[in-house]
Amino acid sequence: MFEHSVKVPRHYKVAANIFKKVSTEGGSVKTLLYDDKLRHFRTNVLYALITETIKHAADIDKMFESSGLITNEPRLDPWLAKVLTTELLFGKKALPGKSKPEQTIRSYLEKFEKYTADHPEDSKTEAIRRPRYVRINTNLLTTSDAIRAFQDEEYRFVRCTSGSYNDYLEQIKGLGEYDFTQDYHVKTVFVFSSGTKLHEHELYLENKIILQDKATALAVHVLAPPPGSIALDMCAAPGMKTTQLAAYMRNEGKIYAVEQNEQRYKTLCDFVEKTGSKCVETINKDALALRRGDYDDVEYILLDPSCSGSGMELCVHNYIEPARLAKLTSLQEKFLKHAMNAFPNAKRIVYSTCSLFPEENERVVTNVVKTSRTKWRVQDVKELLKGQWNNFGSAMYGSMGARCLYAKPDTDYTTGFFLAVLDRDQKDFERKANKEKESKVNNEDENEATEEVNKKKHKQIKKPDETNEDNDEIASNKVKKKKKKTRENNENDVQNNDNNESEITYTENEDVTKKKKKRKHERHENDEQNNESEIAVNAESNENVPKKKKKRKSDSDKNYDQNNDTVINESEMINNDGNGDVLKKKKKKHKNQDVRDSEIMMNTEDSDDIPKKKEKHKHKNEINEDSLENRDIGEKVKEKKKKKKKDKDLQEA
Incomplete structure (x- = not known):
């Protein structure tokens, strides 16, 4: 770096650094100007100086070589030298500073002028310099009011030609220092001569006019979202096209303005507020992070991704490294794919760059459209502009490439620019609309069904008595069925138990009777020793009882065969006092008798007291015909005993 005692003005150094980055690393001048470190500088002055340096870079290189x-x-x-030379020859035309670099450039002024005089052909750039484009912010000022305001300042309004686009180009090329006209395509854009200074104009400071090139304004013009629609600007900062969208839509509808960089996002928010763009909603987020479902209402999309900026720098970027170009095109394809697939209601997308390289333009569009899941068609921009344009995409990329538009500095007198218009295929859109309609009908049917269910529930809640009666009736029917089934099962169990019990009881009675006979026989033998007459009576009674007993057994067997539900048991007991009292008891079994009786009989099979317990349990309230017969027999036995006792008393007397 050249050493000197007096420092070079800082804005020259900043301009030189940005110019160097743009030339060696690529990128946009505007992007580099939005550095937080430059917030204290007048960025509009820096921008003008850098862009002028870029325009004349080729001529300055030849001057330095000469x-x-x-x-x-x-x-x-050398970068600072180019900036200072631009200021001296094409800017303020003076370097008032006393720094060594400024003094050195001033010392070569005569040689620079001599070279310019000897090579007039190199001054063509000056002859075709771009005019000054100004967009009227119709959010704050109407075009008619803007025309009157400039006329009040002694500017002369020239009506735009009604002829062809080429006629218009000739018209703007011949504008005088104080002439201005409306643009041929975008009527909110005014065109002034190239040397017009408007950075200090009152309307500019009030944000009623915006210094915006026509090429960038074309993107919104061909997108053409009607008032009330929903639009999305995926790479919005600094906000030129975003605020133009708001003005185009008359601040009706919604515009989502997305910017990832925090500093640029702040600039965007500030610019949106100053320009009165009330329908804009700013979003500090990566546009690739906007997922399907987040902003499904979006209908129109504006996409201007990062690019090499070769259209802005004119001849500076005649060459770019393949690796960097490949990285840029990959990112651009991601953005365009996302725009085409993540917003189901999108009707139109405008893809634009400030690059003149086909790799960033036609190739990106054709690659993405061919591989997209949804059907999109590249619209012919020439038709949208009614045939009034000269530069289009390369046919090397087929019909899609030829349908795109280029704005070129040397023929269109704008910055280098590219744009493509993509419309969703109408059939695909109709299919989607039909699906939405079917889905809506299905939802309505579901809602109707839900309403009917709710009404029924409401009725049930409203009439609880009726509901309770129905529920009680249903419950009672269930209980009746259950009881009936239980009763049938119990009857079957009782019948089976009765059958088993009768067999067991019959066998037990037989064994018990045998034991009793044996015991009676032993008692009779003992009594026979004391009283022979008593033994005789007992023997006679014992002989009669078994006969009756056998007869009773046959009767019980007969009754058992006739009716399985009834079992008759018989037992005889003779008192130890020798009175010969016989106790006969019988049992009648009912259907609902508890099963425990059979278990008791099984457990006490060998017990001598079984007949007593059994008779006591089973003959509480039951008397049948057989029991009456037994009672008659008992009375006859008693009468015989009384008669014998009477006879015995007579004998003893």
Whole structure:
């Protein structure tokens, strides 16, 4: 770096650094200007100086080579030298500072002028310099009011030609210093001569006019969202096209403005507020993070992704490294794919760049459209502009490439720009609309069904008595069925138990009777020793009882065969006192008798007291015909005993 005692003005150094980055690394001048470190600078002044330097870079290189400046001044920074030369020859045309670099450039002024005089053909750039484009912010000012305001300042309004686009180009090329006209395509854009200074104009400071190139304004013009629609600007900062969208839509509808960089996002928010763009909603987020379902209402999309910026820098970027270009095109394809697939209601997408390289333009569009899941058609921009344009895409990329538009500095007098218009295929859109309609009908049917269910529930809640009666009736029917089934099962169990019990009881009675006979026989033998007459009576009674007993058994068997539900048991007991009292008891079994009786009989099979317990349990309230017969027999036995006792008393007497 050239050493000097007096420092070079800082804005020249900043301009030189940005110019160097743009030339060696690529990128946009505007992007680099939105650095937080430059917030104290007048960015509009820096932007004008840098862009002028870029325009004349090729001519300045030839001047340096002719004059030998770089060879003679090796310690002088060539980037700073170009900025200072631009200021001296094409800007303020003066370098009032006393720094060594400024003094060195002033010392070569005569050589620069001599080279310009000897090579007039190199001054063509000056002859075709771009005019000054101004967009009227119709959010704050109407076009008619803007025309009157400039006329009040002695500017002369020239009506735009009604002829062809080429006629218009000739018209703007011949504008005088104080002439201005409306643009041929975008009527809110005014065109002034190239040397017009408007950075300090009152309307500019009030944000009623915006210094915006026609090429960038074309993107919104062909997108053409009607008032009340929903639009999305995926890469919005600094907000030129976003605020133009708001004005185009008359601040009716909604515009989502997305910007990832925090500093640029702040600039965007500030610019949106100053311009009165009330329908804009700013979003500090990566546009690729907007997922399907987040903003499904979007209908129109504006996509201007990062690019090499070769259209802005004119001849500076005649060459770019393949690796960097491949990285840029990959990112651009991601953005365009996302725009085409993530917003189901999108009707139109405008893809634009400030690059002149086909790799970033036609190739990106054709690659993405061919591989997209949804059907999109590249619209012919020439038709949208009614045939009034000259530069279009390359046919090397087929019909899709030829349908795109280029704005070129040397013929259109704008910045280098590319744009493509993509419309969703109508059939695909109709299919989607039909699906939505079917889905809506299905939802309505579901809602109707839900309403009917709710009404029924409401009725049930409203009439609880009726509901309770129905529920009680249903419950009672269930209980009756259950009881009936239980009763049938119990009857079956009782019948089975009765059958088993009768067999067991019959066998037990037989065994018990045998034991009793044996015991009676032993008692009779003992009594026989004391009283022979008593033994005789007992023997006679014992002989009669078994006969009756056998007869009773046959009767019980007969009754058992006739009716399985009834079992008759018989037992005889003779008192130890020798009175010969016989106790006979019988049992009648009912259907609902508890099963425990059979278990008791099984457990006490060998017990001598079984007949007593059994008779006591089973003959509480039951008397049948057989029991009456037994009672008659007992009475006859008693009468016989009384008679014998009477006879015995007579004998003893």
